[in-house]
Amino acid sequence: MKKCMFFLVIAIVFTGSVIGAQAADHLPSWNDTFAKKGIIAFVEKVTTSGSPDFVPESERIAVFDNDGTLWPENPVPFQLAYALDTLKQMTEIKPQLKKDPMVQAALSGDFSKLLEGKHHDGLMQVMALTHAGMTTGEFNTQVKNWLSSARHLRYGKPYDQLTYQPMQEVLNYLRQNGFKTFIVSGGGADFMRVWSERVYGIPPEQVIGSNALTKYELRESGPVLVKTMDSLFVDDKEGKPVGIHQFIGRRPIACFGNSDGDKAMLEYTTIQNPRPSFGLIVRHTDAEREYAYDAKPKSSGKLVEALKEAPERGWVVVDMKSDWKRVYNFEKKGVR
Amino acid sequence: MKKCMFFLVIAIVFTGSVIGAQAADHLPSWNDTFAKKGIIAFVEKVTTSGSPDFVPESERIAVFDNDGTLWPENPVPFQLAYALDTLKQMTEIKPQLKKDPMVQAALSGDFSKLLEGKHHDGLMQVMALTHAGMTTGEFNTQVKNWLSSARHLRYGKPYDQLTYQPMQEVLNYLRQNGFKTFIVSGGGADFMRVWSERVYGIPPEQVIGSNALTKYELRESGPVLVKTMDSLFVDDKEGKPVGIHQFIGRRPIACFGNSDGDKAMLEYTTIQNPRPSFGLIVRHTDAEREYAYDAKPKSSGKLVEALKEAPERGWVVVDMKSDWKRVYNFEKKGVR
Numbered sequence: 001m002k003k004c005m006f007f008l009v010i011a012i013v014f015t016g017s018v019i020g021a022q023a024a025d026h027l028p029s030w031n032d033t034f035a036k037k038g039i040i041a042f043v044e045k046v047t048t049s050g051s052p053d054f055v056p057e058s059e060r061i062a063v064f065d066n067d068g069t070l071w072p073e074n075p076v077p078f079q080l081a082y083a084l085d086t087l088k089q090m091t092e093i094k095p096q097l098k099k100d101p102m103v104q105a106a107l108s109g110d111f112s113k114l115l116e117g118k119h120h121d122g123l124m125q126v127m128a129l130t131h132a133g134m135t136t137g138e139f140n141t142q143v144k145n146w147l148s149s150a151r152h153l154r155y156g157k158p159y160d161q162l163t164y165q166p167m168q169e170v171l172n173y174l175r176q177n178g179f180k181t182f183i184v185s186g187g188g189a190d191f192m193r194v195w196s197e198r199v200y201g202i203p204p205e206q207v208i209g210s211n212a213l214t215k216y217e218l219r220e221s222g223p224v225l226v227k228t229m230d231s232l233f234v235d236d237k238e239g240k241p242v243g244i245h246q247f248i249g250r251r252p253i254a255c256f257g258n259s260d261g262d263k264a265m266l267e268y269t270t271i272q273n274p275r276p277s278f279g280l281i282v283r284h285t286d287a288e289r290e291y292a293y294d295a296k297p298k299s300s301g302k303l304v305e306a307l308k309e310a311p312e313r314g315w316v317v318v319d320m321k322s323d324w325k326r327v328y329n330f331e332k333k334g335v336r
Numbered sequence: 337m338k339k340c341m342f343f344l345v346i347a348i349v350f351t352g353s354v355i356g357a358q359a360a361d362h363l364p365s366w367n368d369t370f371a372k373k374g375i376i377a378f379v380e381k382v383t384t385s386g387s388p389d390f391v392p393e394s395e396r397i398a399v400f401d402n403d404g405t406l407w408p409e410n411p412v413p414f415q416l417a418y419a420l421d422t423l424k425q426m427t428e429i430k431p432q433l434k435k436d437p438m439v440q441a442a443l444s445g446d447f448s449k450l451l452e453g454k455h456h457d458g459l460m461q462v463m464a465l466t467h468a469g470m471t472t473g474e475f476n477t478q479v480k481n482w483l484s485s486a487r488h489l490r491y492g493k494p495y496d497q498l499t500y501q502p503m504q505e506v507l508n509y510l511r512q513n514g515f516k517t518f519i520v521s522g523g524g525a526d527f528m529r530v531w532s533e534r535v536y537g538i539p540p541e542q543v544i545g546s547n548a549l550t551k552y553e554l555r556e557s558g559p560v561l562v563k564t565m566d567s568l569f570v571d572d573k574e575g576k577p578v579g580i581h582q583f584i585g586r587r588p589i590a591c592f593g594n595s596d597g598d599k600a601m602l603e604y605t606t607i608q609n610p611r612p613s614f615g616l617i618v619r620h621t622d623a624e625r626e627y628a629y630d631a632k633p634k635s636s637g638k639l640v641e642a643l644k645e646a647p648e649r650g651w652v653v654v655d656m657k658s659d660w661k662r663v664y665n666f667e668k669k670g671v672r
Binding site: 218 | 394516529533539540542543547549550552554557558561567574577578581582583584585586600604607608
């Protein structure tokens with residue numbers, strides 16, 4: 001019987017340690033401020049069975065903007081860096097491309113020229129050159145190759161190492177609590193899906209982004225999908241709730257953004273939602289570790305209207321400088 | 337020590353019973369023929385860890401056509417029955433609608449008139465009247481109400497009780513083995529999402545169908561999405577692999593269809609797939625319990641080209657009459 005007792009003790013100790021683990025800090029890169037407490041309070045509220053605020057697992061949908069919310073969008077959105085690097089490579093192989101005034105504008109960094117006109121013809125041309133006319137497989141390879149060689153100018157790191165550690169923790173924490181996490185971004189779905197599962201643990205089918213139709217062809221080598229710019233859908237601003245409905249088909253209960261481009265999906269998530277809901281804005285206030293802008297970003301990410309609306313809507317505003325212990329995983333832990 | 341031995345025996349017996357349960361028949365409505373054996377062999381192959389055919393869970397994507405594969409499409413696709421019933425109701429409220437020749441054609445069952453012209457203008461008009469111009473919430477309510485009152489003429493049952501029991505078992509069996517099951521249908525995504533989770537266990541975000549854009553509005557009552565016919569995408573034929581890429585972003589490893597409309601997605605799933613793959617065609621051969629057609633369906637569901645291609649591609653062809661013990665759940669078990 002002594003051995004049995006020994007096993008029993010082991011079992012109790014083990015159970016105890018499991019309970020101990022459950023009480024662990026799931027958001028260690030967050031300071032113990034209002035924002036962190038708000039996230040935890042919301043998750044505990046909707047996962048407490050028997051409570052009137054309980055939300056069944058199938059309805060625990062959380063949506064995250066990507067650029068500026070899960071990783072930076074400075075000095076330009078990373079996908080634009082990809083497009084410019086790729087365009088440069090293309091002109092080395094096909095020098096006649098350089099005769100095109102829009103290609104010249106892109107290579108010289110003249111973004112105002114690219115954005116001219118109602119439909120931003122120059123930018124569309126650069127996107128078409130670098131994102132269409134190849135198969136989805138060829139595009140994936142191209143993005144993978146770029147990610148493995150390109151480095152962010154300021155940090156000197158591969159772009160996919162620049163995700164915000166506090167937000168990675170939120171993604172994990174939500175998933176551990178039965179949430180399905182989706183990206184809902186103005187960035188290209190095909191671009192993000194190449195690395196979203198590896199980098200964020202978000203599978204391709206949970207990535208919603210700007211997209212255009214492909215064309216199916218059955219070739220000698222097998223079936224392929226050729227990327228086009230047809231029926232281009234820009235998943236930004238009012239397009240975000242539209243994209244959420246098109247791809248998910250129900251209202252999220254949690255929404256994380258950082259700019260006015262996320263205002264509509266924050267509204268769609270939190271206003272008159274029959275379920276308890278949560279909205280959060282990451283505010284870029286940290287010039288030292290990341291960037292500080294709000295109304296005046298270098299390229300995209302302007303935050304004015306959504307910030308104004310936040311108090312009325314009850315959206316949590318994260319002050320990157322004071323709310324985050326560290327921004328990136330490669331920083332020394334617990335800097336602040 | 338004797339007590340320890342006792343617990344050990346209990347543990348072994350218990351483990352044994354678990355193993356026994358695993359060997360249970362997951363496809364009881366299937367006769368023990370080639371088709372059933374093929375499904376099981378495929379699932380066992382891709383889930384045996386250590387085997388060269390093993391496929392990680394995240395890549396176990398299975399796609400199912402709906403009309404004719406998971407439920408009938410006779411005498412007309414059920415969504416068309418919904419449109420016609422709804423149109424009839426609308427003309428009772430707004431009698432002036434009856435002056436429209438296309439509405440007249442629809443109400444008198446003159447489908448050839450609706451399908452005239454390159455863009456099937458009549459059908460599009462009927463779809464616009466019954467599927468657009470209302471909020472997504474209003475549309476959901478309308479579909480729910482219809483489902484609860486409408487009855488299939490031949491069976492006298494609500495439409496959502498007419499799912500094929502053998503295919504329900506396949507859906508469950510795949511999910512039990514770590515597959516994510518998706519619908520990829522020419523039917524409307526919004527229509528199917530109202531009931532797909534309750535009826536098939538397939539959540540809205542795993543339903544891919546024909547779709548059009550919505551328009552976001554922030555009203556006094558809260559945010560709404562108004563259904564339009566803009567950027568209509570028909571998820572059929574070559575549109576199916578296009579839709580799969582747009583919504584899932586990777587190739588399925590298993591595909592279930594029933595008509596030439598599914599040929600492209602069967603090809604996309606099975607030809608030169610770097611992973612082991614599986615294709616299956618449900619052939620309507622049972623006039624007694626369901627319908628028998630192939631080349632000559634009453635409305636949609638023509639099966640000629642895909643059937644011709646099946647042997648070369650290794651697609652399993654299910655003969656409904658001989659492969660299925662029962663078609664519907666409400667039949668007496670084990671009829672054949």
